[in-house]
Amino acid sequence: MNSVALDTLENVFESGAWPSRERDWRAQALAKLQHEGFPTKRQEAWKYTDLSDLDETPWTTATVSEDAVPDVALLPDTDRVVYINGIFDAARSNLGELPAGVELNPEKLTAPAQAPVDAMSGLNIALARHGLYLHVPAGVALPRPLEILNLTSDGAGGGMHHVRHQIVLEQGASATLLDQSLSHEAAALSTQGWSIELAADAALNFTRLQDTAQTHKAVDRLHATVADGGELVANLLELGARPGRLDLHVTLDGERASAQVNSMLYAIGKSHVDHQIRIDHRAPNCVSRTQGRALAQDRGRVVLDALVHVAKGADGTDSEQQLASLLLTPGAEANVKPELEIYADDVACAHGSTIGRLDDDAEFYLRSRGLSRDEARALLTQSFVRPALRQIPAAFRATVKRHLETRLPGAAAMENFA
Amino acid sequence: MLEIKNLHASVDDKAILKGIDLTIGAGEIHAVMGPNGSGKSTLGGVLSGRPGYVITEGSVHFNGKDLLEMEPEERAVAGLFLGFQYPVEIPGVSNAYFMKAAVNAWRVARGEPEIDAMGFLADIRKAMEALELPTDMIHRGVNEGFSGGEKKRNEIVQMQLLKPKLSILDETDSGLDIDALKLVSNGINALRSAERSFVLITHYQRLLDYVQPDHVHVLAGGRIVRSGGEELARELEERGYGWVTGEAA
Ligand SMILES: Nc1ncnc2c1ncn2[C@@H]1O[C@H](COP(=O)(O)OP(=O)(O)OP(=O)(O)O)[C@@H](O)[C@H]1O
Ligand SMILES: [Mg+2]
Numbered sequence: 001m002n003s004v005a006l007d008t009l010e011n012v013f014e015s016g017a018w019p020s021r022e023r024d025w026r027a028q029a030l031a032k033l034q035h036e037g038f039p040t041k042r043q044e045a046w047k048y049t050d051l052s053d054l055d056e057t058p059w060t061t062a063t064v065s066e067d068a069v070p071d072v073a074l075l076p077d078t079d080r081v082v083y084i085n086g087i088f089d090a091a092r093s094n095l096g097e098l099p100a101g102v103e104l105n106p107e108k109l110t111a112p113a114q115a116p117v118d119a120m121s122g123l124n125i126a127l128a129r130h131g132l133y134l135h136v137p138a139g140v141a142l143p144r145p146l147e148i149l150n151l152t153s154d155g156a157g158g159g160m161h162h163v164r165h166q167i168v169l170e171q172g173a174s175a176t177l178l179d180q181s182l183s184h185e186a187a188a189l190s191t192q193g194w195s196i197e198l199a200a201d202a203a204l205n206f207t208r209l210q211d212t213a214q215t216h217k218a219v220d221r222l223h224a225t226v227a228d229g230g231e232l233v234a235n236l237l238e239l240g241a242r243p244g245r246l247d248l249h250v251t252l253d254g255e256r257a258s259a260q261v262n263s264m265l266y267a268i269g270k271s272h273v274d275h276q277i278r279i280d281h282r283a284p285n286c287v288s289r290t291q292g293r294a295l296a297q298d299r300g301r302v303v304l305d306a307l308v309h310v311a312k313g314a315d316g317t318d319s320e321q322q323l324a325s326l327l328l329t330p331g332a333e334a335n336v337k338p339e340l341e342i343y344a345d346d347v348a349c350a351h352g353s354t355i356g357r358l359d360d361d362a363e364f365y366l367r368s369r370g371l372s373r374d375e376a377r378a379l380l381t382q383s384f385v386r387p388a389l390r391q392i393p394a395a396f397r398a399t400v401k402r403h404l405e406t407r408l409p410g411a412a413a414m415e416n417f418a
Numbered sequence: 419m420l421e422i423k424n425l426h427a428s429v430d431d432k433a434i435l436k437g438i439d440l441t442i443g444a445g446e447i448h449a450v451m452g453p454n455g456s457g458k459s460t461l462g463g464v465l466s467g468r469p470g471y472v473i474t475e476g477s478v479h480f481n482g483k484d485l486l487e488m489e490p491e492e493r494a495v496a497g498l499f500l501g502f503q504y505p506v507e508i509p510g511v512s513n514a515y516f517m518k519a520a521v522n523a524w525r526v527a528r529g530e531p532e533i534d535a536m537g538f539l540a541d542i543r544k545a546m547e548a549l550e551l552p553t554d555m556i557h558r559g560v561n562e563g564f565s566g567g568e569k570k571r572n573e574i575v576q577m578q579l580l581k582p583k584l585s586i587l588d589e590t591d592s593g594l595d596i597d598a599l600k601l602v603s604n605g606i607n608a609l610r611s612a613e614r615s616f617v618l619i620t621h622y623q624r625l626l627d628y629v630q631p632d633h634v635h636v637l638a639g640g641r642i643v644r645s646g647g648e649e650l651a652r653e654l655e656e657r658g659y660g661w662v663t664g665e666a667a
Contacts (some may be wrong), residue, residue: 360469365506365560366516368466369576370494370523379519383510383559 003055027197032122038286048303049243049274062159069151070182080147081106086161088130101137108133124191128164136173145395147177152183160189169202176205184211194222198230207235221247228254238265245274252286263292264388267300274303285316292323293388296332307339314344378408425476434460434639441556445612452637462588466500482575495527497583501590508560545578566593574605586617591625603628624656638663
């Protein structure tokens with residue numbers, strides 16, 4: 001295989017000075033990448049998202065310097081862990097006192113729970129230096145929302161960076177997380193890997209907001225397993241990058257586990273955003289809900305694949321999937337695909353997808369009452385995306401709103417956006 | 419107030435309005451009647467700026483301004499209101515939010531400050547109560563799940579809040595029960611003043627029993643084929659359209 005990138009990655013890896021106990025699994029992960037090469041459009045999962053130009057870039061590791069990092073409006077009353085170019089930044093982080101027994105370590109990487117599932121997760125596992133390790137013991141609720149900021153600095157062009165997080169909530173524990181990926185104009189590549197384990201009756205509300213520049217490539221993956229009675233809410237907002245890609249794989253592993261996945265994608269300008277969502281029902285009486293809202297305008301492109309797989313024996317499964325896309329201007333593209341695979345009995349599964357444009361009659365009705373065209377369109381767009389925004393925790397609403405406003409003309413209309 | 423001269427309009431190259439002349443003075447009420455498909459809603463659409471029509475000839479002036487040059491929202495805030503024959507359902511946009519935005523657009527255009535939230539809520543409650551609409555509808559989606567009659571009443575609520583100079587009500591009386599017709603008529607009469615004008619597009623004499631028009635026009639085949647006073651409506655009710663449209667042909 002002729003790949004500038006793979007050749008240079010070898011050197012990047014060798015110069016990593018990895019602790020010897022990590023070398024084995026890192027080398028294995030790199031081997032996975034070298035063996036498979038970067039994904040190409042010939043692979044089903046990458047049909048619409050092209051990473052082939054990764055091959056041509058002699059990637060280096062982005063380093064931390066004094067150059068500018070994106071502005072972040074800091075939330076009051078949260079704990080905050082900040083990574084800049086993949087490296088923990090203690091000065092910008094903010095960690096208050098946590099309940100006894102909570103372990104929060106922003107620089108701890110453990111051996112991955114499973115071998116990399118594809119080339120890009122191989123890259124992530126091989127090269128991630130830092131990441132959040134969070135362990136919440138049984139019955140403990142994190143007292144404040146926890147923010148994770150994954151920032152790319154201005155000088156990171158041509159560089160790449162990686163972080164890998166591991167979250168464990170023991171029985172009955174709960175937490176609220178906000179993960180934000182932001183960059184300026186740097187042409188960089190970042191990967192983020194998440195491994196989330198929810199024990200019985202644990203509850204996690206996880207919000208992801210990816211709004212990096214259109215010169216940025218963000219290729220992230222999140223795996224979550226949910227045990228009996230556990231509840232995962234995932235709010236996934238994919239707003240920037242080219243591509244901005246997230247593979248989410250949730251396994252409902254114990255009875256009455258539930259997952260609510262709210263995916264909102266908005267491609268504007270030349271950005272390209274892609275969610276690949278898979279929910280596995282592996283135990284009886286689990287519940288899953290997927291709300292997908294995909295918006296595209298200008299030359300933007302959105303891809304949303306959502307699969308619900310109900311394994312043999314997962315009887316009493318209750319699953320709903322609702323995907324919708326909206327093309328705001330000619331030239332934009334959306335590829336939305338709901339999928340359902342059922343191998344169990346007595347299941348209630350509903351799924352559907354729609355593709356549409358803004359309703360001209362509704363737009364005229366609003367304008368006929370004095371709202372400007374922009375306001376009318378913003379209001380209608382807002383009502384379209386709202387079902388995917390309902391479960392964003394109050395603490396993050398202003399942040400999410402600010403990111404949406406920059407894309408929607410007539411932003412004042414977003415006042416009551418959810 | 420409104421001056422329509424020789425107005426021709428078409429949709430997809432099909433001529434629908436074929437030379438309308440109509441002048442509406444301040445404080446006047448005009449009823450426009452006519453058979454199905456004669457162009458009444460098209461006239462309302464053209465006046466309010468609904469996209470899709472091509473004006474092939476003629477002019478419309480609204481208080482001296484060239485109406486046809488204005489965007490729909492500019493016409494609105496200049497004081498023109500269209501009560502829709504088929505009000506649109508917009509799930510996910512709340513009535514309250516929508517109407518507050520509309521009221522503020524009109525206020526800003528008049529150089530007034532925006533209304534405060536409490537004042538607005540009091541106004542919309544009052545208007546809804548007057549039309550006997552349940553006030554919890556304030557927070558529902560615009561017309562979402564409203565019955566046909568409720569949608570029509572909601573148009574009048576909107577008119578009450580905006581206080582237009584010229585209201586064109588396209589069959590607002592269709593689909594109303596007898597009590598609702600009275601409420602709607604009261605709503606119109608309550609706004610009547612020497613400065614406000616109305617165009618009532620209707621098929622029924624009954625509305626005109628409650629809201630006395632100054633002029634009645636018959637639109638047929640895209641033209642006004644006859645104009646008269648109140649008595650013309652009664653005559654149409656008795657005799658149908660054949661005698662006027664036949665006369666014109
Ligand atoms: N968008 C359109 N495309 C094609 N034809 C149209 C369109 N809009 C209106 N027309 C035609 O124009 C004519 C006039 O329609 P309009 O709705 O103005 O009638 P109307 O007088 O309001 O009728 P009604 O009493 O049934 O409400 C009809 O023949 C109608 O089919
Ligand atoms: Mg009509």
